[in-house]
Amino acid sequence: MPGGYHVAPLEALIDKLESLPSIGHKSAQRLAYYILNMSPQEAQSLADCILNAHNKIHYCSQCCNLTDGELCPVCRDEGRDSGLLCVVEEPKDVFALERGGDFPGRYHVLHGAISPLSGVGPDQLKIKELLARITPEVQEVIMATNPTVEGEATAMYIARLLKPLGVRVTRLAYGVPVGGDIEYADNVTLQRALAGRQEL
Amino acid sequence: MPGGYHVAPLEALIDKLESLPSIGHKSAQRLAYYILNMSPQEAQSLADCILNAHNKIHYCSQCCNLTDGELCPVCRDEGRDSGLLCVVEEPKDVFALERGGDFPGRYHVLHGAISPLSGVGPDQLKIKELLARITPEVQEVIMATNPTVEGEATAMYIARLLKPLGVRVTRLAYGVPVGGDIEYADNVTLQRALAGRQEL
Numbered sequence: 001m002p003g004g005y006h007v008a009p010l011e012a013l014i015d016k017l018e019s020l021p022s023i024g025h026k027s028a029q030r031l032a033y034y035i036l037n038m039s040p041q042e043a044q045s046l047a048d049c050i051l052n053a054h055n056k057i058h059y060c061s062q063c064c065n066l067t068d069g070e071l072c073p074v075c076r077d078e079g080r081d082s083g084l085l086c087v088v089e090e091p092k093d094v095f096a097l098e099r100g101g102d103f104p105g106r107y108h109v110l111h112g113a114i115s116p117l118s119g120v121g122p123d124q125l126k127i128k129e130l131l132a133r134i135t136p137e138v139q140e141v142i143m144a145t146n147p148t149v150e151g152e153a154t155a156m157y158i159a160r161l162l163k164p165l166g167v168r169v170t171r172l173a174y175g176v177p178v179g180g181d182i183e184y185a186d187n188v189t190l191q192r193a194l195a196g197r198q199e200l
Numbered sequence: 201m202p203g204g205y206h207v208a209p210l211e212a213l214i215d216k217l218e219s220l221p222s223i224g225h226k227s228a229q230r231l232a233y234y235i236l237n238m239s240p241q242e243a244q245s246l247a248d249c250i251l252n253a254h255n256k257i258h259y260c261s262q263c264c265n266l267t268d269g270e271l272c273p274v275c276r277d278e279g280r281d282s283g284l285l286c287v288v289e290e291p292k293d294v295f296a297l298e299r300g301g302d303f304p305g306r307y308h309v310l311h312g313a314i315s316p317l318s319g320v321g322p323d324q325l326k327i328k329e330l331l332a333r334i335t336p337e338v339q340e341v342i343m344a345t346n347p348t349v350e351g352e353a354t355a356m357y358i359a360r361l362l363k364p365l366g367v368r369v370t371r372l373a374y375g376v377p378v379g380g381d382i383e384y385a386d387n388v389t390l391q392r393a394l395a396g397r398q399e400l
Contacts, residue, residue, distance in 0.1 A: 009268050013253040016246050021234050022227060029292060034221050035250055036257055036266065043254040046216050047247035050235055053213040054243040057236055066236065068209050092229060 010036070062133070064109045064126040066091045074098075074106055081105045083139040087130065087158065089113050089146055097144065105142075108133065113150035114157055122157060131161065140168040147174060210236070262333070264309045264326040266291045274298075274306055281305045283339040287330065287358065289313050289346055297344065305342075308333065313350035314357055322357060331361065340368040347374060 010032060017028035035043060059065070060072035067073070074080060074094070084105025088094055094107050110125040134141075141162055145151035159169040174192035176185050185193070210232060218228035235243060259265070260272035267273070274280060274294070284305025288294055294307050310325040334341075341362055345351035359369040374392035376385050385393070 006273055007257060007266055007268055009249070009253040009256045010266060013249045016249040020231055022230065027222060029295075030222065031220055032253065033290070033292065036253060038254065040254065043250055047250045049209070049213045049216040050243055050247045050250075053209040053232065053236060054238065054240065056209045057207060066207055066210060068207055073206055090233075092233065095229075 059109075059126075063107050064111060064129055065094050065107060083137055084142070085130075085133065085138060085140070086142045086144050087155075088144045089151060089154070093144065093146075110145070110154065113145055113148070113154040115150045115153075125154070127158060127161070130158065131165075134162065134165050134167055138167055140170060143169060143171045147172075259309075259326075263307050264311060264329055265294050265307060283337055284342070285330075285333065285338060285340070286342045286344050287355075288344045289351060289354070293344065293346075310345070310354065313345055313348070313354040315350045325354070327358060327361070330358065331365075334362065334365050334367055338367055340370060343369060343371045347372075 013035065014025070014028045014032045017023055017031050018025055020028075023031070035046070038046070056068045057066050058068075060067045060070075060075055062071055062075040065072045065074070069076070081104045085108055086097065086103060086105055087108045087110060088097070089110050089112060091109055094109060097103055097107075108126070108130045110127065110130070112120050112125050114120060114122055114125065141158075143155035143158060145155045155171055159171075162169050173196055174189065175196055176182055176189060176193045182190070213232045213235065214225070214228045217223055217231050218225055220228075223231070235246070238246070256268045257266050258268075260267045260270075260275055262271055262275040265272040265274070269276070281304045285308055286297065286303060286305055287308045287310060288297070289310050289312060291309055294309060297303055297307070308326070308330045310327065310330070312320050312325050314320060314322055314325065341358075343355035343358060345355045355371055359371075362369050373396055374389065375396055376382060376389060376393045382390070
């Protein structure tokens with residue numbers, strides 16, 4: 001800082017916070033001052049939460065979702081239909097789908113999507129782990145990757161691997177979002193919504 | 201979370217991040233996933249930075265700015281003019297003024313402004329500490345509190361306390377910001393800029 005004003009631990013904290021996604025220098029500064037004004041207990045508990053989450057959370061040995069146990073809550077749940085797998089890109093997609101609360105099957109988390117531009121190939125994703133789960137019990141695999149170029153490519157790639165195993169592979173429906181406005185829907189979405197129209 | 205998906209350490213971290221200012225639930229989630237994907241060393245270093253800053257930083261015994269030593273870098277600097285004090289609301293104001301780099305005097309940080317609506321009275325601010333610094337050596341005190349109702353009230357209040365001690369009290373100039381556009385300046389600022397016009 002020009003003018004010679006240096007407080008090393010404060011600057012280290014600001015730098016560290018600034019390295020987090022979507023936090024700029026001003027926000028990092030504001031957060032750092034907020035943290036300095038916390039009680040010692042609160043600061044300790046923030047630090048503990050970070051280390052705790054980091055140390056205790058790992059991938060579920062079955063579906064690769066995040067969990068602090070051997071299996072994640074969905075894989076532990078014996079009431080779930082093991083014949084129906086829903087494949088998603090990220091753990092947060094599982095949270096989003098579980099929010100709805102009426103999906104009866106199990107999940108598989110790929111931890112990304114195929115993206116040659118970012119150097120992510122099939123080997124970096126949890127595809128081997130998915131193939132290992134395709135037993136005769138599995139009736140259907142729903143590809144719920146994002147409706148983006150990468151998500152689409154990933155869904156196609158995995159579908160090609162699964163089809164020869166004799167399992168039914170489906171894709172989430174495209175269409176206008178519920179509560180949305182047709183006027184503001186983009187052309188591709190409208191085309192897909194028309195193509196996917198259903199009997200009333 | 202509905203659907204029974206609970207990963208306690210992850211939820212604890214998201215809750216904790218969400219309690220920080222200007223971080224909503226979505227951002228907290230994104231930050232938490234980012235932290236989970238850090239290397240163990242990086243997570244440890246983030247936690248350490250938080251605790252370090254919290255444990256090592258305190259108020260400068262002279263100007264009440266943040267520092268990790270007994271005195272802050274400005275108060276330690278013997279080249280500074282002790283006859284000129286600049287009073288600001290927050291430590292970040294000192295950083296802003298030091299960025300310019302041509303203020304030759306010293307600072308005093310109030311840690312807030314008088315704000316009856318938020319329950320902040322003069323006693324919660326470092327005003328006693330300021331009065332204790334007014335020795336015969338001090339020629340001028342510049343009130344650099346924010347140009348807001350609270351900052352203004354604080355400046356007036358402190359000016360009334362200092363005048364009887366025979367010290368000159370000044371206020372930052374009001375006017376149109378450099379690089380700004382007169383068209384977009386608000387009325388009060390324009391009035392103040394007119395009233396404070398200077399000979400060319």
